Amino acid sequence: MINFDNIRKDFPILDSKVNGQNLIYFDNAATSQKPKKVIDSISDYYTNYNSNVHRGVHTLSMKATDAYEEGRNKVAKLINAPTDCIIWTRNTTESLNLIATSWAINNISEDNNIIITNAEHHSNLVTWQQVSKKTGCELRFLDITDGFNINELKNIFDVNTSLISITHMSNVLGYVIPIEQITELISGTNTKIIVDGAQSVPHMPVDVSDLDIDFLTFSAHKMMGPTGIGVLYGKKELLLDMQPFLFGGDMIIEVSYDDAKWNQLPYKFEAGTPNIADAIATGVAADYLSNIGMENIWNHELELSKYALNKFSSYDKFTVLGDNFSHLRGGVISFIHDKIHPHDIGTFLDQKGIAIRTGHHCAMPLIRSYDTSAAARISFYIYNSIEEIDSFFEALNEVEEYFS
């Protein structure tokens, strides 16, 4: 059994007061809170063994290198990937851009098409718009407003589909996409699949070998790790074939005045001094998650999500975006009110110590399709509770009274 009270104690910030009220943090899809262990690991590195990696024979440098690579190992273990297929980036966005620059531009032509959904984060939309403009390929959209349907994907998928890039869990609608249905569809074809795991890796078991996907992208800051570091997983044969993303130190094995040879994986993609402290801390975060168990985290969040969705269904004036009950949904719930603007809701709740997100959630076209330009969103993590959801709904009742 997991002890939720103990988990909460691991997060110093959850003890704070905001506007005189106990903090209820429901903005986890934007970024998660960090356990003390993660925070401490950063200061431990800078205090006790700060040094550059891969460059020195001295003790501190070796210690830093070991810790940095240990971070990579831990992340690899979390998603069941070979360690040398884990590339450190700045975040999900950079991971996606890396694939676009190093793989897509060189492998996609105007006869091809790329499929994404209508609910992608801007990072998984704008990037492919640009690839489409540069290569002349067609960008096709799978509509998942009412949920993912493999038959609709089959309708737009063809032999010229080079790439399907899809979120594993929508940061607006909360839907979980059954990736295995897509990998089954494309198995034996030349189509590659990118899974945007920004919202899934932090919250559920994700096994890249089981899923048999080509690429996975995610950000440490949404999985209890620090900001400024993210991960790209790629299948080895693809990564070996791809061109480097950035050029400079560390990514080379041999340099002359005329030319250079690229380093082995994963260093080929890691030019310059990396984000050492945050790589170490990301490993600590990965371990923290594994210790609780991804299955446990997921089940807890499913329970919270169901509970909140049920509560929402008794309100006439609040509408939850997306289908409430017939699709698998994680702990992300976006909602609008038929009169009250999300900003007013957000400001009111903030005064009650409840942090929620309001705005377009980096998915402008999707939000606009609901005839609004902003929505409010709550999103959960393992440290959130049913009691917090009850407090949220009490505050929501007050919002309705206050503004109507």
Add this chain to the structure above:
Amino acid sequence: MNMGGLSGLDDLNEMYESIILDHYRNPRKSEKIENSDFEINVNNPFCGDELFIQLKINEGIVDDLSISGNGCAISQSSGSLLAESIQNLNKDQILILITNVRKMMKDEDISEEDRDSLGDIEALEGVKKFPVRIKCALLGWAGLEDLIKDKMTS
């Protein structure tokens, strides 16, 4: 740790003053007018506040106007307060009013007299405590400034 004021709800009530909520619920001059002389659509794409301003000018002064839109209580009530305050003013008078509104919202020095000239608009002052919302309060005013600077002659 403690963040934000201790009296969250007091701050809230200061921002959402009864005048503000009244203007939000019953926006003034929101009926669109025909044959307007100038009009402008202003919006803030990040939060989706939008206002549509129409002016009818006669001999250099605002003869009639309309402001309608969609968005949060602050942007919409601010638009309504604006609608109530510029009728019969000329370009220079409106520009002075806009300057004074900005001064109040940005907590700059403002004379007693200028402050008095704001009338009900002063109700917007509570928004100051919520810096991210100041742009909501100024949306209509900024739009009006663009419109008359471009189009209205002094």
